[in-house]
Amino acid sequence: MTNPIHRRKPHLMLELPSSFRSSLYLSLSLSPNPVKHTLTHNARLTLESYFSELQKLSITLFGLMAEALKMDKIEIEGMFEDGLQSPEQVIGLTPHSDATGITILLQVNGVKGLQIKKDGVWLPVKFLPDAFVVNLGDIMEILSNGLYYSIEHRATVNSTTERISIAMFINPKIEGEVGPALSVTNSKNWPLFKRVLQEEYSRDFFSRKLNGKFFLEQMKIKAGQGQPN
Numbered sequence: 001m002t003n004p005i006h007r008r009k010p011h012l013m014l015e016l017p018s019s020f021r022s023s024l025y026l027s028l029s030l031s032p033n034p035v036k037h038t039l040t041h042n043a044r045l046t047l048e049s050y051f052s053e054l055q056k057l058s059i060t061l062f063g064l065m066a067e068a069l070k071m072d073k074i075e076i077e078g079m080f081e082d083g084l085q086s087p088e089q090v091i092g093l094t095p096h097s098d099a100t101g102i103t104i105l106l107q108v109n110g111v112k113g114l115q116i117k118k119d120g121v122w123l124p125v126k127f128l129p130d131a132f133v134v135n136l137g138d139i140m141e142i143l144s145n146g147l148y149y150s151i152e153h154r155a156t157v158n159s160t161t162e163r164i165s166i167a168m169f170i171n172p173k174i175e176g177e178v179g180p181a182l183s184v185t186n187s188k189n190w191p192l193f194k195r196v197l198q199e200e201y202s203r204d205f206f207s208r209k210l211n212g213k214f215f216l217e218q219m220k221i222k223a224g225q226g227q228p229n
């Protein structure tokens with residue numbers, strides 16, 4: 001989703017009949033992109049300024065999280081700098097956590113449907129008017145070495161009311177690495193997750209079906225394998 005189109009495998013995520021769910025993937029920073037040519041000039045400018053504002057918002061959010069986690073702000077910003085961005089329209093999604101740093105969601109037409117799993121129970125998300133919903137993704141759980149949890153969520157559909165949600169996925173730059181931040185790990189606080197290239201991480205993620213937090217589990221270092229960064 002946050003990767004060049006040729007690396008994406010959105011068909012792996014389809015769990016519902018296509019009449020119930022449609023997706024539009026856009027990548028504003030990469031070419032070739034078959035979708036962007038279908039946008040009018042004005043629509044493209046509007047989307048570009050929308051996502052550029054969201055990129056600024058995500059830097060602010062990362063700064064606040066770095067402060068809360070006592071993490072080096074430069075380390076986290078450096079990881080996401082130039083991270084590829086893409087909006088997505090989704091109707092209906094199976095339970096999963098996002099493979100992102102954070103995901104910024106806008107519920108366009110106010111139709112409810114997003115649910116999060118808390119203590120094993122699915123709860124509907126109530127949206128404040130004029131507010132975004134920010135989901136913590138798996139990369140934030142890895143980066144914080146488990147101090148933050150990525151949220152498992154799903155989106156429900158119904159056959160009468162269309163629901164439109166636009167998601168912006170904030171990911172590390174493709175040539176970077178995914179792993180616990182050096183500033184939160186040491187010989188007393190060993191890394192709980194493996195360190196891999198972002199390219200490898202996203203390739204593996206997109207080669208599987210969305211399935212709860214299963215992919216994050218694969219990133220955990222098994223007993224006896226852990227060592228300080």
Ligand SMILES: O=C(O)CCC(=O)C(=O)O
Pocket residue numbers: 088090091092093098105114153154155165166167
């Ligand atoms: O439909 C939504 O609001 C959530 C979409 C979502 O979870 C995703 O695209 O990863």
Ligand SMILES: [Fe+2]
Pocket residue numbers: 096097098103153
């Ligand atoms: Fe998601």
